[in-house]
Amino acid sequence: MKLTKYLAIALLLLCSRFSSHAAEYALYEDWSTCADGKLPEGWTTTATDKTPSGYAASFFEYGEGVKVMELPGSTLPYAVSYSTTLEGGKVDTRLISPTFTVPTAGAILSFSAVNYNPEGSVANKIEVLVAEEDSKEESILIARIPSNSVSNPANYNLSLGAYAGKELSLVIANEGTAAGLLGIGSILVTEYVGEFIDTTPLFTSTEENHKLSMAVRLLAPCKGFSATLTTSTGIEETYTSNKDLSEALNLYTLPFKSTFSLKKGEVMEYTVSVTPNMEGATPLVLTGSTGCGDGFPMVCVEEEGTGEKCGYCPGGAAGIEKFSNEYGNRFIGIGIHCTSAFSTGVMESPTYAEPFVNNPYFPIVSLPSAILNRKISQSPTYFDDMDTAVAKITEETSVAETQINSVVYDEDTHTVKVRFSTRLALPLVGTDLKAAVVLLADSLTGSDIKWWQYDYYSGTSKEDFLKQANESWWEYMKFYCEYPAELISPTDMTFNHVAMGIYPDFFGNGCPLRSDWTDGAVDESEISFVMPMQEVADGFGVQNPANTSVVALIFNGRTGEIIAADKAHASTYEVTGIESIQEDAAPLRSYFIDMNGVHHAVAPKGVSIKVTEYSDGTIRTEKILTH
Numbered sequence: 001m002k003l004t005k006y007l008a009i010a011l012l013l014l015c016s017r018f019s020s021h022a023a024e025y026a027l028y029e030d031w032s033t034c035a036d037g038k039l040p041e042g043w044t045t046t047a048t049d050k051t052p053s054g055y056a057a058s059f060f061e062y063g064e065g066v067k068v069m070e071l072p073g074s075t076l077p078y079a080v081s082y083s084t085t086l087e088g089g090k091v092d093t094r095l096i097s098p099t100f101t102v103p104t105a106g107a108i109l110s111f112s113a114v115n116y117n118p119e120g121s122v123a124n125k126i127e128v129l130v131a132e133e134d135s136k137e138e139s140i141l142i143a144r145i146p147s148n149s150v151s152n153p154a155n156y157n158l159s160l161g162a163y164a165g166k167e168l169s170l171v172i173a174n175e176g177t178a179a180g181l182l183g184i185g186s187i188l189v190t191e192y193v194g195e196f197i198d199t200t201p202l203f204t205s206t207e208e209n210h211k212l213s214m215a216v217r218l219l220a221p222c223k224g225f226s227a228t229l230t231t232s233t234g235i236e237e238t239y240t241s242n243k244d245l246s247e248a249l250n251l252y253t254l255p256f257k258s259t260f261s262l263k264k265g266e267v268m269e270y271t272v273s274v275t276p277n278m279e280g281a282t283p284l285v286l287t288g289s290t291g292c293g294d295g296f297p298m299v300c301v302e303e304e305g306t307g308e309k310c311g312y313c314p315g316g317a318a319g320i321e322k323f324s325n326e327y328g329n330r331f332i333g334i335g336i337h338c339t340s341a342f343s344t345g346v347m348e349s350p351t352y353a354e355p356f357v358n359n360p361y362f363p364i365v366s367l368p369s370a371i372l373n374r375k376i377s378q379s380p381t382y383f384d385d386m387d388t389a390v391a392k393i394t395e396e397t398s399v400a401e402t403q404i405n406s407v408v409y410d411e412d413t414h415t416v417k418v419r420f421s422t423r424l425a426l427p428l429v430g431t432d433l434k435a436a437v438v439l440l441a442d443s444l445t446g447s448d449i450k451w452w453q454y455d456y457y458s459g460t461s462k463e464d465f466l467k468q469a470n471e472s473w474w475e476y477m478k479f480y481c482e483y484p485a486e487l488i489s490p491t492d493m494t495f496n497h498v499a500m501g502i503y504p505d506f507f508g509n510g511c512p513l514r515s516d517w518t519d520g521a522v523d524e525s526e527i528s529f530v531m532p533m534q535e536v537a538d539g540f541g542v543q544n545p546a547n548t549s550v551v552a553l554i555f556n557g558r559t560g561e562i563i564a565a566d567k568a569h570a571s572t573y574e575v576t577g578i579e580s581i582q583e584d585a586a587p588l589r590s591y592f593i594d595m596n597g598v599h600h601a602v603a604p605k606g607v608s609i610k611v612t613e614y615s616d617g618t619i620r621t622e623k624i625l626t627h
Contacts, residue, residue, distance in 0.1 A: 025188055025189060025190040025191075026100045026101060026102060026103060026107055026189040026190065027097060027098070027100040027170070027187065027188065027189035028186075028187070028188050028189070028190075029043070029097075029186065029187050030076075030077075030185075030186040030187075031068045031077040031078065031079055031185075031186075032077060034068040034077060037067040037068050037069055038067070038068065039066065039067070039068060039079065039095075042097070042098030043079075043095070043096065043097060043098060044096045045065030045066040045067075045081075045093065045094060045095055045096065046065055046092075046093060046094040046096070047063045047064060047065045047093070048063060048064070048065060048081075048085075048091050048092070048093050049063065050062075050085035050086070050087050050089075050091055051085055051086040051087060052064075052082045052084065052085060052086075053084050053085055053086045054084045054119045054180075055084070055116075055117075055118055055119055055180060055181065056082035056083075056084050056085075056180065056181060059080075059082070059181075060082050065081065065093050065094070065095075066079050066080065066081045066093060066094075066095045066174075066184075067079075067080060067081075068080070071114065071116045071150050071181060071183050072116065072118075072150065073116075073150040073151055073350075073351065074114070074150050074151075075504065075505075075510065076185060078114065078183030078184060078185055079095050079183065079184040080181050080182065080183045080184075081093040081095070081174040081181070081182050082174075082180070082181055082182070083124060083174055083176035083177055083178065083179045083180065083181075083182060084117075084119070084120075084178050084179065084180055085178075088177065088178070089177060090175050090176075090177055091174050091175070091176065091177070092173055092174065092175055093173070093174040094171055094172065094173045094174070095171070095172045095173075095174075095184060096131075096169055096170070096171050097169055097170035097171075097187070098169070099133075099167050099168065099169050100167070100168060100169075100170075100189060101165070101166070101167050101168075102160050102163045102164055102165060102166050102167075102168060102189070103164065103165075103191050104164055104165045104279070105164060105191065105221065105222070105278040105279055105280065105281065106159065106160060106161035106163075106164045106191075106220075106221030106222070106278070107159075107160040107161070107163075107164075107189050107190060107191055107192075107221070108157055108158065108159060108160065108189070108190055108191070108192055108193045108219055108220065108221070109128075109140075109156075109157070109158045109159075109160055109170070109187075109188070109189050110155070110156065110157050110158075110186075110187070110188045110189075110190070110193055111155075111156055111172075111184060111185060111186065111187040111188070112153040112154065112155045112156070112184070112185035112186060113126060113143075113145045113153065113154050113156070113182065113183065113184055113185065114145065114149045114150045114153045114154070114182075114183045114185070115145040115146060115147050115148065115149050115176075115179060115180055115181070115182055115183070116148060116149075116150055116180050116181040116183065117147040117148055117179055117180025117181070118148065118180070119180070120147065120178060120179075120180065121147045121148070122147055122176070122177070122178050122179040122180070123144040123145060123146055123147055123176075123179060124144065124145045124147070124174070124176035124179035124180065124182045125142070125143075125144050125145075125175045125176050125177075125179070126141075126142075126143055126144075126145060126172060126173060126174060126175060126176070126182065127139055127141065127142050127172075127173045127175055128140050128141040128142075128143075128156075128158070128170070128171070128172050128173075129170075129171040129172075129173065130160070130163060130168045130169070130170060130171070131168065131169045131170075131171055132163075132166060132167065132168060133167060137171060140158055140160075141156065141158055143156070145179075145182065147179065147180065148180075150183070151350075151351070151354050151355065152354075152358065153185060157193050157219050157249050159219070159221055159246055160189065160221075161221030161246060164221070170187070170189070172184055191220070191276075191278065191281055191282060192218065192219060192220030192221070192222075192245070192276050192278065192281065192284075193217075193218070193219040193220070193249060194216060194217065194218045194219075194220075194274065194276075194284040195216070195217045196214060196215075196216055196217075196272065196274075196284070196286040197214060197215045197216070197217065197251065198212075198213070198214040198286060198288055198558045199213045199214065199558060199559050200212045200213045200214060200270075200288065200290050200558070201290060202289075202290060202291070202399045202428060202431065202556060202558070202563075203290070203291055203292075203293065203295060203397075203398070203399030203425070203426065204262075204290070204291075204292050205292065205293065205294065205295060205397055206292070207261055207262060207263055207264065207292055208261060209259040209260065209261045210259065210260055210261065210262075210290070211256070211257075211258070211259050211260075212229070212254075212256055212258075212270065212290075214254050214256075214272065214286075215251050215252060215253045215254055216251075216252055216254060216274050216284070217249055217250065217251045217252070218245050218249070218250070218252060218274070218276060218284075219245060219246070219248065219249040219250075220245040220246065220276040220278060220281075221245075221246050221278070222245055222246065222276050222277050222278045223242060223243065223244045223245065223246075223277060224240065224241055224242040224243060224245070224276070224277040225240070225241055225243075225245065225252075225274055225275060225276045225277060226238060226239070226240045226241075226274070226275055226277070227239045227240075227241075227254050227256075227272060227273070227274045228272070228273045228274075229254075229256050229258065229270065229271070229272050230270070230271050231258075231260065231268055231269065231270040231271075232267075232268055232269040232270070233260055233268050235258045235260065235270075237256050237257065237258050239254055239255065239256060245276060254272065254274075262290075262291060262292035263292060264292055264293055264294065265291075265292070265293055265426075266291060266292055267289055267290070267291035267426055267427060267428060268289060268290055268291070269287070269288070269289045269429055269430070270287075270288055270289065270290075271285065271286070271287050271288075272285070272286045272288075273285050273286075286430070287429065287430035288429070288430040288431075288558075289428045289429045289430055289431070290428075291399070291426035291427075291428060293399070293425050293426050294397060294425065295397030295398050295399055295425045296397060296398050296399075296400065296401040296425055296564070297330065297394075297397060297398070297401075298330075298373075298393055298394060298395075298396040298397055298398045298563075299329070299330055299331070299332060299394075299398075299564065299565040299566070300323070300327065300330060300331045300332070300372060300373060300390050300393040300394050301331075301332045301334065301372070301373050301374075301551075301553065301562045301565045302319075302320060302323065302331070302332070302333045302334065302370050302371070302372055302380075302390070303334045303336055303356060303370070303371045303374070303499075304316045304317075304319070304320060304333065304334065304335050304336060304368060304369070304370045304371075304380055305336050305338050305339075305353075305356060305357065305364050305367050305368055305369040305370075305371075306335050306336065306337055306338075306342075306367055306368045307337055307338065307339065307341075307342025307343040307367050307368075308337065308342075308343055308344050308346070308347070308450070308451065308452065308453050308454070309341070309342050309343065309344065309454055310342040310343075310367045310368060310454060311454040311455060311456030311486070312367070312368055312381050312456055313342070313367060313368045313453075313454070314453065314455050314456075314457060314477075314480040314488075315368065315380055315381040315383070315457070315477070315480075316335070316367075316368035316370060316380035316381070317335065317495075317496070317497075318473070318476035318477050318480065319333075319370070319380045319383070319386055319476070320333030320335060320496075320497050321333075321476050321496070322472070322473065322475075322476045323386075323390050324497075327390070327394055329566075329567065330394050331390065331394065332551055332565050332567050333497045334438055334440065334497060334499050334551065335440075335495070335496070335497045335498045335499060336349075336352055336353055336356050336499045337349075337353065337495075337498060337499070338352075338353030338354075338356060338357055338364075338367075339353065339357055339364075339367065342367045344450040344451075345450075345540060346446060346450045346451060346539065346540060347441075347444060347495060347498050347540065348540060349499055349500055349501045349502075349532075349540070351501060351502065351505070351506070352438075352499050352501060352502045352506060353499075355505070355506035355507070356371075356506065359371075359374075359506070359560075360560075361374065361375075361560060362374075362377040368380045368381065370386065372389055372390065372393055373393055373561055373562040373563075374555075374560050374561050374562050375559070375561045375562075376389055376393070383468060383469030383470070383473050384469055384470055387470070387472075398425075398563045398564055399424055399425050399426060399428070399563065400422060400423070400424050400425070400433070400554050400563045400564040401422070401423060401425075401564050402420055402421065402422040402435075402552050402554050402564040402565065402566050403420060403421055403422075403552075403566050404418060404419070404420045404550065404552050404566045404567070404568040405419045405420055405421055405524075406418075406419045406574060407419075407550055407568050407572060407573045407574065408573070408574045408576060409531075409545060409570075409573040409574065409575050409576070410575075410576050410577065411545075411575055411576070411577055412577055413530070413611075414530055414531040414533055414545070415528060415529070415530055415531070416439070416528065416529055416530075416531050416550065416573075417526060417527075417528045418437045418526065418527050418528070418550050418552065418568075419524070419525070419526045420435070420437075420524075420525055420526075420552040420566065421522050421523065421524050421525070422435070422513055422522070422523045422525065422554055422564065423517075423520070423521065423522045423523070424517045424521070426517075427517055427518050427519045427521075428516075428517050429515070429516040429517070430515060430516070431513075431514075431515055431516075431517065431556075431557075432512075432515070432556070432557030432558055433512070433513040433514075433523075433554060433555065433556060433557060433563075434507065434508030434509065434511060434512050434513065434554075434555045434557050435508050435511045435512075435513060435525055435527070435552065435553065435554055435555070436502050436503060436504065436505065436506070436507070436508040436511065436527070436552075436553045436555070437502070437503050437527045437529070437550055437551065437552055437553070438499060438501070438502045438503075438550065438551040438553060439499070439500040439501050439502075439503070439529070439531060439532075439542075439548060439549075439550055440497055440498060440499060440500065440548060440549045440550070440551065441498045441500050441542045441543065441547060441548050442494075442496040442497065442498070442547045442548070442549070443494050443495075443496065443543070443544070443547045444494060444495040444496075444498055444543055444547075445490060445493075445494050445495075445543070446490040447490055447491075448490065451490035451493070452487045452488065452489065452490060452493075453487070453488040453490075453493050453495075454486060454487060454488075455480050455483055455485075455486055455487065455488050456486065457477065457480040457481045457483075458480065458481070458483050458484065458485055458486050459481070459484075460481040461481070462474055462478075462481070465477060465481055500531070500532055500541070500542055500548070501529065501532060503527055503528075503529040504527065507555065507560070508553070508555045508557075511525060511527055512557075513525065513554070530593050531545060531548070545570060545573075546570050546571075547570065548569075548570045549567055549568060549569045549570065550567070550568050551565060551566070551567045552565060552566045552567075553565050587612050587613070589612075589613050590610060590611065590612045590613075591610075591611055592610055592611070593611060
């Protein structure tokens with residue numbers, strides 16, 4: 001996956017995507033500058049006397065220690081070691097940091113870890129130690145990283161208060177057995193860990209009094225903090241807390257009492273500064289703004305969890321068709337086929353389905369389940385309630401609007417480039433807006449039992465159905481109610497609006513928009529991805545690129561809500577082919593992209609695309625099959 005707009009992850013909290021951090025750091029490494037898999041200068045590793053086996057054998061040789069690489073399902077680099085070996089037993093490979101000095105007031109160690117183990121379900125055991133010069137190593141953490149956790153990293157925040165002012169090296173030991181690949185993500189040693197949770201609306205259409213809505217999450221080797229609020233309208237207020245901050249990364253509400261009112265077209269900027277009670281601590285600072293205005297018409301985006309084995313899911317599919325017809329471009333439906341209990345996997349995009357099911361605001365416990373603009377959860381089989389919920393959102397206005405300017409599709413590589421522009425109705429500052437692109441497929445069909453759709457509405461008369469919903473639903477539910485069997489044959493069923501993927505990820509991390517917006521400012525963005533193709537009968541992927549659409553989503557990073565969206569059908573794509581390569585151009589590097597868009601250094605099993613980059617800037621691709 002390639003992004004022309006990319007957010008470097010620096011000084012970033014590992015436990016939340018809505019983070020702010022301003023403290024000084026004693027050690028920081030995110031592995032982004034590593035070349036050829038080598039560790040950065042100052043970092044070392046101990047080798048192992050074991051021989052890698054299984055999946056690890058594709059990346060490691062006998063005796064190798066930790067190396068830097070990407071893991072399937074993530075675009076972030078990790079410091080990786082292996083534990084699945086021919087000999088068996090503990091590997092005990094170690095990742096050793098450069099020496100650093102812990103601040104005199106103490107410090108917090110933050111890092112993330114994942115376990116990639118496609119051939120098993122064994123948790124990976126790790127131990128974290130600190131080493132003083134001429135002193136025995138001391139263990140500060142022993143933990144187990146769940147298997148196949150790349151999409152849900154384990155995050156740790158550990159106090160180093162006991163080592164204040166001392167020189168240390170950090171040691172992370174892989175003590176797993178047959179647990180696959182252990183990946184250590186960004187590592188940070190800092191004065192304290194802090195993040196703001198700011199849910200103050202960016203925009204309101206009403207002029208009455210409002211209050212800021214925010215909290216701070218802190219972990220620091222001290223007791224208490226002070227928080228100061230200042231605004232461009234003259235508000236000044238201070239709040240103090242004496243809570244013990246050293247035990248855990250807890251959330252503390254900032255109960256500022258000040259209220260404010262704005263007239264149409266007005267914007268209020270605000271700054272909040274939080275300082276833990278530590279000598280010489282660097283303040284944690286948040287700058288934001290909120291405004292009052294008329295805004296743009298809101299687009300309702302329904303992300304609907306469904307499945308082929310879910311008997312009530314036809315109700316959700318019917319709803320997407322109904323609202324698409326009723327609201328036109330003011331409604332966008334996205335069918336997310338998900339979870340092993342309800343889906344056979346023939347249409348399932350794990351990189352979309354897994355974060356959707358486990359999203360932090362509306363965890364999905366049953367299907368079908370509809371999330372509207374990521375701010376309202378509504379059962380799609382409460383038909384009249386869905387009418388009300390969708391109508392409510394389309395009656396709202398938004399501070400943002402986005403428009404897809406062009407979609408370029410390469411027939412040979414299946415690469416898609418989506419260019420879109422975003423603008424705001426008000427000149428706001430300190431915004432946290434992100435973007436993502438969704439690929440949808442229509443008219444998906446199958447030929448065997450994997451494609452049979454369960455249908456609990458079969459045999460329901462119109463009279464009985466109208467006891468559940470109003471007359472407007474019958475046109476869309478008639479097929480399911482009158483179908484003669486509980487299983488709809490794949491020869492009778494087509495699936496539309498099916499999510500084939502979301503890029504760069506579910507939350508838009510990796511594609512931030514500008515933070516400060518002047519009057520009339522437009523943010524131009526581009527997101528590229530490889531369209532997953534159905535290369536084998538009844539396998540996951542697009543069947544016909546002509547039956548696809550792309551959707552641009554804009555998120556408010558403060559709340560996670562979708563605040564703008566636009567959709568473009570394949571009929572508007574610009575189609576291209578292979579570029580010619582100059583005769584004297586030399587190949588620079590090659591890599592492989594699987595059908596889920598994941599990059600690999602070595603060709604994975606199955607169908608993938610080999611990408612070769614040349615010195616003249618052109619890229620040649622070829623489709624390969626590896627057994």
